[in-house]
Amino acid sequence: MPTIVACFKWVIDEAYIRAGPSGEVDLSSVSWKLSDYDRNAIEEAVRLRDEHGGTVIAATVGAPGATKGIKDALSRGPDRACVAADEGFRDLEPSQTAALLAAMVSGPIGAYDLVLCGEGSSDLYAQQVGPRLAEKLGIPCVCFAQKVSLEGRRVIVERRVEEGVEVLEAPLPALVTVLPDINSPRIPGVRDTLMASKKPVETLSAGDLPPVPAARTETVELRTARLERTCERFGAEPAEIVRFVDALRRRNVLT
Amino acid sequence: MAGVWILAEEHREVLELLHVGRGIADGLGTSLSALTLQAREEADECIACGADEVLLLPPLAEDQSLDAYAGVIADEARKEQPRVFLVAGTSRGRDLAARVAARLDAGLCSQCTALEIDDTREGILMKRLIYGGAAVQSLRCTTRPAMATIPPRTFDPAPAREGRTGQVRQLPHPQPSPVRIVERRVRERETRDLADARVVVAVGRGFAAEDDLGLARELAEVLGGEIGCTRPLSEEMHWLPDQACIGLSGVQVKPELYLGIGISGQIQHLTGVRGAKVIAAVNQDENAPIFGAADLGMVGDLYQVLPALVREMRKQS
Ligand SMILES: Cc1cc2nc3c(=O)[nH]c(=O)nc-3n(C[C@H](O)[C@H](O)[C@H](O)COP(=O)(O)OP(=O)(O)OC[C@H]3O[C@@H](n4cnc5c(N)ncnc54)[C@H](O)[C@@H]3O)c2cc1C
Numbered sequence: 001m002p003t004i005v006a007c008f009k010w011v012i013d014e015a016y017i018r019a020g021p022s023g024e025v026d027l028s029s030v031s032w033k034l035s036d037y038d039r040n041a042i043e044e045a046v047r048l049r050d051e052h053g054g055t056v057i058a059a060t061v062g063a064p065g066a067t068k069g070i071k072d073a074l075s076r077g078p079d080r081a082c083v084a085a086d087e088g089f090r091d092l093e094p095s096q097t098a099a100l101l102a103a104m105v106s107g108p109i110g111a112y113d114l115v116l117c118g119e120g121s122s123d124l125y126a127q128q129v130g131p132r133l134a135e136k137l138g139i140p141c142v143c144f145a146q147k148v149s150l151e152g153r154r155v156i157v158e159r160r161v162e163e164g165v166e167v168l169e170a171p172l173p174a175l176v177t178v179l180p181d182i183n184s185p186r187i188p189g190v191r192d193t194l195m196a197s198k199k200p201v202e203t204l205s206a207g208d209l210p211p212v213p214a215a216r217t218e219t220v221e222l223r224t225a226r227l228e229r230t231c232e233r234f235g236a237e238p239a240e241i242v243r244f245v246d247a248l249r250r251r252n253v254l255t
Numbered sequence: 256m257a258g259v260w261i262l263a264e265e266h267r268e269v270l271e272l273l274h275v276g277r278g279i280a281d282g283l284g285t286s287l288s289a290l291t292l293q294a295r296e297e298a299d300e301c302i303a304c305g306a307d308e309v310l311l312l313p314p315l316a317e318d319q320s321l322d323a324y325a326g327v328i329a330d331e332a333r334k335e336q337p338r339v340f341l342v343a344g345t346s347r348g349r350d351l352a353a354r355v356a357a358r359l360d361a362g363l364c365s366q367c368t369a370l371e372i373d374d375t376r377e378g379i380l381m382k383r384l385i386y387g388g389a390a391v392q393s394l395r396c397t398t399r400p401a402m403a404t405i406p407p408r409t410f411d412p413a414p415a416r417e418g419r420t421g422q423v424r425q426l427p428h429p430q431p432s433p434v435r436i437v438e439r440r441v442r443e444r445e446t447r448d449l450a451d452a453r454v455v456v457a458v459g460r461g462f463a464a465e466d467d468l469g470l471a472r473e474l475a476e477v478l479g480g481e482i483g484c485t486r487p488l489s490e491e492m493h494w495l496p497d498q499a500c501i502g503l504s505g506v507q508v509k510p511e512l513y514l515g516i517g518i519s520g521q522i523q524h525l526t527g528v529r530g531a532k533v534i535a536a537v538n539q540d541e542n543a544p545i546f547g548a549a550d551l552g553m554v555g556d557l558y559q560v561l562p563a564l565v566r567e568m569r570k571q572s
Contacts, residue, residue: 012386014386014387014389014522015521015522017386017389017390025386025389025390093362094353094363094365095356095357095360095362095363098357120365122387123385123386123387124365124385125365125366125384125385125387125503125504126363126365127349127353127365127366128353128356128363128365130353131350131353131354131357132353132354132356132357134354135325135353135354135357135358136357140432140433140434141322141350141354141434142434143346143349143350144346144350156437159346160346160497161345161346161347162345162346162347163441163442164439164440164441164442165438165439165440165442166320166436166438166439166440167436167437167438167439167440168320168434168435168436168437169434169435169437170433170434170435171433179490180486180490180491181490181491181493184491213360214397215362215397216356216360216361216362216363216396216397216398217362217363217364217394217395217396217397218394218395218396218397219392219393219394220380220393220394220395221392221393222385222390222391222392222393223390223391223393224389224390224391225384225388225389225390225391225526225529227525227529227548229534229547229548229549229550230550230551231546231547231549231550231552232550232551232552233546233552233553233554234551234552234553234554235553235554235555236553236554236555236556236559236560236563238563240553241560241563241564241567242567244535244551244553244564245564245567245568245571247551248512248533248535248551249571251512251532251533251550252511253454253511253512253532253533254478254512254568255478255479
């Protein structure tokens, strides 16, 4: 019966990001969410557990105070969570996140068979944590899975590539990153949320892990990406349809 | 020889990275090496198009995937100490780049859309989108090599020049990867290329059924355009091929006219249409975010609007 680690990140919801007066990123009114594709990773872990038995551990590294995120993750079905929280874990870059997750997975989490990650986080979307983590753990890795199955001590993965699909197999333990079309993540109900608060959470602090390695990249500037458009409005009545087509014609985009 | 390295699987991407790589190598006053899986004959073309050196990766066994090269590439990089290493950002390329970066403990800028020599003239400054495309991050790697993946078609291919010379070297065979390919399913590639289309009619989840896409196809035909879509339509519903997906994780389009229909306008999608001359949208929800990013926005039910638009355009043309 497999032990599956599903990694997740608690992130700023990009839909609430505003532009400051001179184009700086205004995060004053943001809320937080469970990173989109990590929901797929958790769902897939739970699905595999329901099929094969075993345990799902939801794992994350981040700044303290993301307790809502742990509850959200657990309400989606994992059996327990392992969380490394420290002020020094804020704004980590992918190489640092991967190093800390590797220390968690090979240390406190201990024995595991499969690690699942989302294809990328919805904030940085660097698509590096999965493969970097696999390298740190010294295990095989398959990225961009649209289908995952376990057969004995092997994982079979359909991964999407530019020209179609590659079906790959790897011995366990292995790491797989999943695409959003692998499943439809559940929407937790009240009961799931209540159950989540009863599940065990192992909390690690910086002292329980090796020191955070130095960042390998440095952000020089962060600006909002502007999309400035004229925002002319039209209705759907016949006269408006005519006005709309005229507007297209005036802009010389019709042949 | 170890200045700027480039690595791409496909010919078009090799040329594209040679173009960017040549500029960076010149700026840093160093050489350009191309790592390639292409046949030996193509090495001369790489040299003509800017490479000073071509490093040939030996062909892989049938059941081996690209990640098998991670060890060979990392070993070579440890020996040669390149300053910059650019990799084409295809699925396999992104995966391989992250693994090589992990092995070298190097920084990697994922899906870099612009890059230039930094003020110190030592390294490069790179730009990428974060927060789904809502913000642009400028970053530099604090390591050597400074690594980046570059989405295909971000830059023009390098032109060939007469009389360039260079070296060709074979890299050692890789150790077999524990990951084995058991099957390859090649899908027919759509011949039309969205990235070059003059008009793009994009469809979203506002369409209730696959058959209804006929309405958009008809409009695209009148406009002489191609059909694109949002990610849920290609990835969840599979109504259109993956290459039709526009946005952060799909293609970037730069048509004269982009017309988004039944699309809410989430930032990850809009990021892909930034380069359109005119953005128009049809959505029944007057508060849909796409209206804030469109030049012309029509509030209405696409099932009524599309046939009326087609009629009107036919009438006027
Ligand atoms: C990391 C990451 C990367 C992503 N990359 C991409 C990407 O590259 N491309 C992409 O597209 N998405 C991407 N997404 C997903 C993106 O966030 C949105 O979920 C997606 O673009 C929404 O698609 P949609 O607009 O078709 O659907 P919805 O958001 O569901 O919008 C449907 C719209 O249709 C309208 N509508 C419904 N019925 C009608 C009608 N009868 N007439 C007119 N209008 C109607 C509704 O008002 C609504 O606004 C990404 C997400 C993440 C987290």
